[in-house]
Amino acid sequence: MLIKLTLHFKKNVIHIFLGLLAGAICTPSFSQIWPNKPVRIIVPWAAGGATDTFARQLAAKLQEQFGQAFIVENKIGANGNIGAEFVAKSAPDGHILLITNPSFGSLVNTPFDPLTDFTPITMLVSSPFGLAVHASLPITTVAELLSYAKNNPAKFNYAMLGSGSASHLAGIELGARAKVAFTFIPYKGGAPALTDVAGGQSQAISIAMLSTYPFVKGGKLRLIAVMSKDRLSFLPDIPTVAEAGFPGFVAGQWQAFFGPKGLPKDILEKLRAETIRYLNTPEMKKRFADQGGEVTTTSSEELAKFIMDEKNKFDRLVKEHQIKVD
Numbered sequence: 001m002l003i004k005l006t007l008h009f010k011k012n013v014i015h016i017f018l019g020l021l022a023g024a025i026c027t028p029s030f031s032q033i034w035p036n037k038p039v040r041i042i043v044p045w046a047a048g049g050a051t052d053t054f055a056r057q058l059a060a061k062l063q064e065q066f067g068q069a070f071i072v073e074n075k076i077g078a079n080g081n082i083g084a085e086f087v088a089k090s091a092p093d094g095h096i097l098l099i100t101n102p103s104f105g106s107l108v109n110t111p112f113d114p115l116t117d118f119t120p121i122t123m124l125v126s127s128p129f130g131l132a133v134h135a136s137l138p139i140t141t142v143a144e145l146l147s148y149a150k151n152n153p154a155k156f157n158y159a160m161l162g163s164g165s166a167s168h169l170a171g172i173e174l175g176a177r178a179k180v181a182f183t184f185i186p187y188k189g190g191a192p193a194l195t196d197v198a199g200g201q202s203q204a205i206s207i208a209m210l211s212t213y214p215f216v217k218g219g220k221l222r223l224i225a226v227m228s229k230d231r232l233s234f235l236p237d238i239p240t241v242a243e244a245g246f247p248g249f250v251a252g253q254w255q256a257f258f259g260p261k262g263l264p265k266d267i268l269e270k271l272r273a274e275t276i277r278y279l280n281t282p283e284m285k286k287r288f289a290d291q292g293g294e295v296t297t298t299s300s301e302e303l304a305k306f307i308m309d310e311k312n313k314f315d316r317l318v319k320e321h322q323i324k325v326d
Helices: 002-026 050-066 078-088 142-151 166-178 190-199 209-217 265-279 282-290 300-320
Strands: 039-043 070-074 096-100 118-134 157-160 183-186 204-208 221-226 252-260
Touching (some): 039 050, 039 078, 050 070, 050 096, 050 118, 050 190, 050 209, 078 096, 078 252, 096 118, 118 142, 118 166, 118 190, 118 209, 118 265, 118 300, 142 221, 157 190, 166 183, 190 209, 190 221, 204 252, 252 265, 252 300
Parallel strands (some): 039 070, 157 183, 157 204
Antiparallel strands (some): 096 252, 118 204, 118 252
């Protein structure tokens, strides 16, 4: 009887062990059940700008695809560093993400390492800068802008998105090459900057056409040049800054998707695949093309290399022109 009970006990133990093992094997990993709560997409710029507007469009599509809320949060300040740092310090579980533009990784004193503290997901959209002025000014060309700024320093302010931002560096480079000292006024995002230029509080701005063109079409700003390599196909009469006597002058904005360092590869690939599928629809390609932008998706590795190249370029400009970074 003792022997039979012992054998029966051993069989039960084995069955229990195998049941637990099967349960462990069948239990999904942490990343396999993603997303299991609302996903927060951090935009480190003011609401209403190009990055914020696009992030909200993408969030709506991701919400449809994954059946969980995707919420855009604007964490502004310190030239985009506050929002980016928040994401860098977040748990890499796929529930806190970042969509940002060139000021991310462009500064020499960021509280994070843009090359190692994030998981690149994909580039999203690229757009050349448009050089625009308040519509009432007697300025229709780059040469007239430079002359007006030089002869009317007290009446000419150049809006920028923070010291050391891509828009600031574009203005710095133009001024340096033209030997004109601009008075720069910092803003916390493209929306407030454009609003002030349209209202006459500042007189000129150079930021992405995705942000600028709606104000131009509405008659609130006058576009005098674009900072692309070639003229834009839908604005053939608008010259490039390079044509105005500054060979090789190119500046623009990109928007890209990131997660914290250590984002699981399966989550990364799910986000990347759905994002690229959405962006590469004919509707989205045409929408961005009509506004001066271009869908520019990449692999994670390609985005990482691009960030490194951008950071090196911006760091050089900051050092060369002795820019005090916010």
